[in-house]
Amino acid sequence: MCGMVEPTETGLPRAVTVAWGMQEVSQRGPNRGLSHERIVAAAIEIADAEGLAAVTMQAVATSLGFTTMSLYRYVSGKDELLRLMQDAAIAVPEQVTLPGDWRDALRSWAGLVRAAFRGHPWALEIPRGQVSVLMPSSVRAADLGLAALRELPLDDEEKVGVILVVSQHVTSTVELELNLADEGTVAVSREGLDLLGEVITPERFPHLAPVLQAGHFLDTRPAGDGVETEHGLDAEYDYGLDLIIAGLEQRVRDVSARVADDDA
Amino acid sequence: MCGMVEPTETGLPRAVTVAWGMQEVSQRGPNRGLSHERIVAAAIEIADAEGLAAVTMQAVATSLGFTTMSLYRYVSGKDELLRLMQDAAIAVPEQVTLPGDWRDALRSWAGLVRAAFRGHPWALEIPRGQVSVLMPSSVRAADLGLAALRELPLDDEEKVGVILVVSQHVTSTVELELNLADEGTVAVSREGLDLLGEVITPERFPHLAPVLQAGHFLDTRPAGDGVETEHGLDAEYDYGLDLIIAGLEQRVRDVSARVADDDA
């Protein structure tokens, strides 16, 4: 959560060197079979089952049959464990082949990233910064994202910008989905909505009040109406991705026009 | 962080009724001057100065000269306090007039939201779900966002989609900015980059490796090079917003064309 990252003697954060397998493993003396791989796997299992809050050093250790303090020989602290968990959780599958058309390719790349985070939504609660970007799964995802855009007449720097924007859209949508689910499907009842109508008046909120009244701002479907109202944000996800792709098409047209101009 | 939101007897989450001033305040008996307003203000002051992690019930209480437990008379728990803090922190200024052109209007609306979160970046660490959407500052922001789009020939539901996508772009960019700053400006040195080059090879990562080599994937500027290398993501912010707006322009053209078709 907090504070600077202390680099190793190599100049890289320890989580990065560990994840890439650059860390020398001391191997003399007794070995009771603990390792970061096992620790990370156990932690992920707990997070999947009970959420990230349930991942305490004690819970991880006891699930492996060791004491809490034994973990500190393999992991510098909880922060490093979280980073390693995140990296392991959001790995995109190997050996995927993307469609030829860049629009389809970008869409399926976004879908892969989305699926990865949806599979382990707690990974979103772990901050993603420069360190995350250097971790294997992030590097792999970036490489695949650039592959999706390889036919585009844009320079690499701009392509990096595109995959950043798209992945931010994907992750923030999944995050919102998760938050909505956490709060329960119906945070607001019919009578609650009426009460809100008294403070969210057309006078104070001229543009929003009608929308609220019409009902398609909030989900007021009662719980347990046959189908489990999944609160999926598929429509919003697709809509945003479509906007970005349409904007990108325009950008490509602009660039192509400029090249044609220069030729003339 | 966790779990369902328990609604009040009104059918609304308590944080919502408190924020809108719907909660009856018991006023008989002695009053030593504590209130949620004062508690929230004190908590925000701490968060601004020392980060959200420093906001403990004890820290807030002692900063006000009360014991920890006194807070529980005004606030149902830390969760509610956090929601109230978030709402108070990200309020968009009253009395703003947006430009007439919807592109400019949308851009300045996004700028207002961005400024609000940048002013209290810890607000991003507090989950935003359905409850947040019902809080005053969020309602106000949504109303203003719809105002920005009032000239657009799209239905309200789609406009809500647009402001959702834009605000997600804004918040995720600010969040990334924050995470980068937290990790310190230079997480990776020149020699660290060389070490990474040994695992991030052109064979394994054909598209990313050249980009990494070229250096415009990571910020490798040494710390203290005169100007404080702010790690601002202004370029990425603008680029994403431009893409969305360009996509929206296309969408408007499509809709207009369809209307013209129908007329013919």
Add this chain to the structure above:
DNA sequence: ACCTGAACACCGTTCAAGT
């Protein structure tokens, strides 16, 4: 009605000690 004191069941992390 408002505030307090003591207690409960937790955290992550350190350090010296065992084998």
Add this chain to the structure above:
DNA sequence: ACCTGAACACCGTTCAAGT
């Protein structure tokens, strides 16, 4: 080299008690 036990300095929240 690997693991343990005890301890430290914290959390949020409860409950009964004071005024």
